[in-house]
Amino acid sequence: MPEAAPGAVLFDLDGTFADTAPDLGAALNRLLEDAGQAPLPLATLRPFVSQGVRGMLRIGFDMRPEHPDYRDHYERFLMHYSQRLCVETRLFDGIEVLVDALEAAGTAWGIVTNKSQRFTLPLMDKLGYLRRAACIVSGDSAVRAKPDARPMHLACTLTGAAPSTSFFVGDDIRDIAAGRAAGMKTIAAAYGYLGDGGPIESWGADHRVDHAHALSTIVLGKN
Numbered sequence: 001m002p003e004a005a006p007g008a009v010l011f012d013l014d015g016t017f018a019d020t021a022p023d024l025g026a027a028l029n030r031l032l033e034d035a036g037q038a039p040l041p042l043a044t045l046r047p048f049v050s051q052g053v054r055g056m057l058r059i060g061f062d063m064r065p066e067h068p069d070y071r072d073h074y075e076r077f078l079m080h081y082s083q084r085l086c087v088e089t090r091l092f093d094g095i096e097v098l099v100d101a102l103e104a105a106g107t108a109w110g111i112v113t114n115k116s117q118r119f120t121l122p123l124m125d126k127l128g129y130l131r132r133a134a135c136i137v138s139g140d141s142a143v144r145a146k147p148d149a150r151p152m153h154l155a156c157t158l159t160g161a162a163p164s165t166s167f168f169v170g171d172d173i174r175d176i177a178a179g180r181a182a183g184m185k186t187i188a189a190a191y192g193y194l195g196d197g198g199p200i201e202s203w204g205a206d207h208r209v210d211h212a213h214a215l216s217t218i219v220l221g222k223n
Contacts, residue, residue, distance in 0.1 A: 005107060007165035008109065026088070056077065085122060109134060172193070
């Protein structure tokens with residue numbers, strides 16, 4: 001059980017709060033279709049979702065930012081994604097119950113993501129949580145994105161919570177690095193996409209959960 005009630009519980013969005021992989025994968029597959037290429041299975045795409053468009057173009061086209069066609073593919077990927085932003089995206093099992101419990105306990109919660117605001121805000125609205133979150137910090141809300149600590153400090157300012165009493169939950173090594181840099185308690189979400197940050201045990205998180213249901217035990221001391 002926590003030593004005291006947390007000041008705030010903050011979540012990464014893609015791969016931690018919501019399973020956005022189906023819609024992001026669909027955007028990439030539409031881009032592949034545009035190029036006359038075969039679609040890729042979701043299981044192949046899922047580990048690259050936390051890396052954003054950069055990761056999706058790398059797995060889909062073996063394309064890096066220095067490629068001359070990168071910017072065109074980047075913009076067309078975002079166009080496809082914006083048109084079907086929340087078709088199959090769902091909260092991970094256990095998140096809805098946890099958010100209800102946090103609100104019942106009077107504990108602030110929010111989102112800190114590297115996703116740009118023009119996608120984060122409408123997605124959270126479609127999921128029904130835009131006005132319930134105490135803060136939503138996007139990739140372009142602070143001067144630097146995660147793994148920099150500044151988005152975490154901004155989130156704590158907006159929620160009025162001290163970093164030392166707050167938790168950050170994320171499925172990427174950048175999430176854990178950002179939380180640690182801000183002086184927060186960190187939880188590695190092993191149920192998420194995990195990205196390319198090496199073994200999750202090496203990330204240095206304070207806790208690891210294999211299912212979102214286990215988060216309540218850590219942040220609220222509830223089974």
